[in-house]
Amino acid sequence: MAGTYSYKIEPRDIDVTRRVRVSTMGELILQAANDDADNLGFGVRDLNLSNASWVLSRLAIEMRRLPQRHEQIDIYTWVSDYGRLVTTRNMTVSDASGAEIGAVVTQWAMIDLETRRPRDLSALSSKGTSLVDREPPIERPAKVGSCSGEERPYEVVYSDIDFNGHVGSMKYVEWMIDTLPVETLSSAENFRLDINYLHEAKLGEKLVICQGEEMALRGRYHFDIRNGDISMCRAKVEMGR
């Protein structure tokens, strides 16, 4: 089973180029994942009843172009596989003309809300019928290594925290993107973003946002958000024109 979810790009979602922000595109992707899991009977609401929740582990987004203000996008999503610890949910993003403008692969773990430890996904085997026999549309999210480079301090505030009491998944992306020159963002026509979520940051936590230096080519960036030696979130992004 699969589903299609439609969203309109609102004025609050866009940047000065009048295209959707990368982090907001990510929010819409997470919303589609959430809506589809709800419809299939294993969304966060259902899981909470048995004291469990989904945790995003890795995410890859490729966008050929960023949709503009007032555009409607359709996100088609399906679950292609699950192992004991991780399940893979895929998406394609289309514009009103039906053209595919983006594709996504997400990997999720299920955690126990008391212990914060992973649960065995075999418990979901009864939902096996929700699997769709269609491969991920792009390469799966890469493992991103640690990086060294310029470090900026950041202290987590209330507006960063989501309903789980942790930093929202797309806040890390905002912090990373905010370190880039605005011209880089304005001139980017397409991108691929690989994110690894490693630990959950909390309110008041003092982090450093590290932007790696090792990327020699233009338009490639590498990030690591850490508290001391512990990485919360790592990502790399490649932008094209």
Added chain:
Amino acid sequence: MAGTYSYKIEPRDIDVTRRVRVSTMGELILQAANDDADNLGFGVRDLNLSNASWVLSRLAIEMRRLPQRHEQIDIYTWVSDYGRLVTTRNMTVSDASGAEIGAVVTQWAMIDLETRRPRDLSALSSKGTSLVDREPPIERPAKVGSCSGEERPYEVVYSDIDFNGHVGSMKYVEWMIDTLPVETLSSAENFRLDINYLHEAKLGEKLVICQGEEMALRGRYHFDIRNGDISMCRAKVEMGR
């Protein structure tokens, strides 16, 4: 003429209490204003054709309760009056049962996009038929004075900037709210917020967020966001339980 606009509170809109964030409630209010002006033929899109735009001058929001995740809210909005420089747009916010849970008064000026100076709203007189003979539902936004108190530095980043190239109206609210103890926010059942928008902050601008000390009563706060001696945005909020 008036219109009703419906929005669903999504997971990305809520905080750890699973109720909509104050700043996100503000975004939905601005979206309703934008949608209604569009429908009446004098939205930002129409104004841009003659090189003008709306600028939010003052805003008052009273909420009796904050809607929760998955709730649908209806925002009913009407324009009650306009003078030469300022027009007043009002709103009531209802939940799915039809109960009124909030009310809003917004005041807008029209500016010339080249000079950034106000335009005479008499030019809109042909739209006089869009006025509704119904008083604002709550007291109009108060004038908020300067304040002295604890100051926190803040430098404007890319994610703060909206499609006009300036800090988004609700970003100031986020920064103010983020200075408050999270327990204050979690325990608030209702609030009134008065905001004055005075100058537009830009990317890279170095601001201070001042939280005033003079409020003796619990649950009352006073803010002033400044660059040097110039106030960008002032607000006061009163929270109740």
